[in-house]
Amino acid sequence: MTAPWRILSLAPIGRETVRAMFEPLGGAAEVVFPATRDRAGLLAALPSADIVIADFSHGLVLDAEAVAAARRLSFVQVPAVGVDRLDLAALTAADVPVANAAGFNARCVAEWVLGAALALCRNLAWGDRAVRAGGWPQAEMAARDPREIHTQRVGIVGFGSIGAEAARLFAALGCAVSYWTRRRRPEAAATYRELDALVAASDILVLALPLTDETRGMIGPARLALLPERALLVNVARGGIAPDDAVLAALESGRLAGAALDVFDREPLPPDHPLRSREDVLLSPHAAGSSVQSRRNLIAAVRDNVTAAVQGREVRNIVNGVKPQVIRR
Structure with missing residues (x-):
């Protein structure tokens, strides 16, 4: 009799939720969790794991040491879109396919982007704070030059x-x-521009791309200086793409009139970070992708891909170029 596949869940998702995802597999799979949510617990649990559901937080990182410890590892499913918390080179060298959950929260994040842009254009968060503080800043709101969204040129990176x-x-x-x-995307319902030209022509600049060696620091001081005066920045990508210090400097100089930030260089954002005290910044705790619908989509994506691996079918959304047919070790 073949031993059940051992599925190690590292993600901070409720244990009963994870177990319920794979109940239909019956005796073909066993779901386990680290004894402790720390480095020691991770390294102790990895050697017996056939499949790993990765941690989308900063907690349990699959770096080169962790990959080396996972001697039986055959497949990694990331319950997120970004894979910057994994050592993809080490996993690829070990011939381990890595899949993400591409698209599960696309609508959710896109709606946050739009809502954040509207909030910046109309100074909604500033007005809310002023009224809660006892004021009635009707004239001040008008003096802050609110904008109608349809007049804005939007650039999406x-x-x-x-x-x-x-x-x-x-x-x-x-x-x-x-x-x-x-x-270039020939099917895109938008105009393609080279990056510098895009930045220079964007009243609202939206960042929605993965953090890689190529994109780290991509929207730094030099490119932020290309923005039109009093542009707005919306970042739902990763903090390292537009470093916090560069964004802060652009706000202080007036090049940026405001920013909506869901991601930061360091998360959580330090309590004394100067971005926290700026009234022209809308802050969010890396939660743009969280909604009832996106959670359902995520659970379905992880369940379906891991089930496919166990049942010998090809998995979807491979991000490291390894063949999508999972081979048990």
Whole structure:
């Protein structure tokens, strides 16, 4: 009799939820968890794991040491889109396919982008704080030059599922939408521009691309200086793409009139970080992708892909070029 596949769940998802996802597999799979949510617990649990559901937080990182400890590892499923918390080179060298959950929260994040842009254009968070503090800043709100969204030129950096959906939503409101990505998309309902030209022509710049060695620091001081005066920045990508210090400097100089940030160089954002005290910044705790619908989508994506691996079918959304047929070790 073949031993059950051992599925190690590292993600901070409720144990009963994870177990319920794989109940239909019966005796073909066993779901386990680290004894402790720390480095020692991770390294102790990995040697017996056939499949790992990775941690989407900063807690249990699959770096080179962890990959080396996972001697039986045959497949890694990331319950997120970003894979920057894994050592992809080490996993690829070990011939372990890695899949993400591409697209599961595209609509959710795109709606956050649109909502954040609207909030910045109309100074909604500033007005809310002022009224809660006892004021009635009607004249001050008008003096802050609120903008109607349809008058804004929107530039989207990155045109995966999130960028494409955000472009569709902005276009539906009458915005002129442009995009940049490494590969032009002939089917895109937006205008392609080279990156520097895109930045220079964007009243609202949206970042929606993965953090890689190539994209780290991509929107730094030099590119932020290309923005039109009093542009707005919306970042749902990763903090390292537009470093916090560069964004802060652009706000202080007036090049940026405001920013909506769901991601930061360091998360959680340190309590004394100067971004926390700026009234022209909308802050969010890396939660743009969280909704009832996106959680359901994520559970379905992880369940279906891991089930496919156990049942000998090809998995989807491989991100490291390894063949999608999972071979048990």
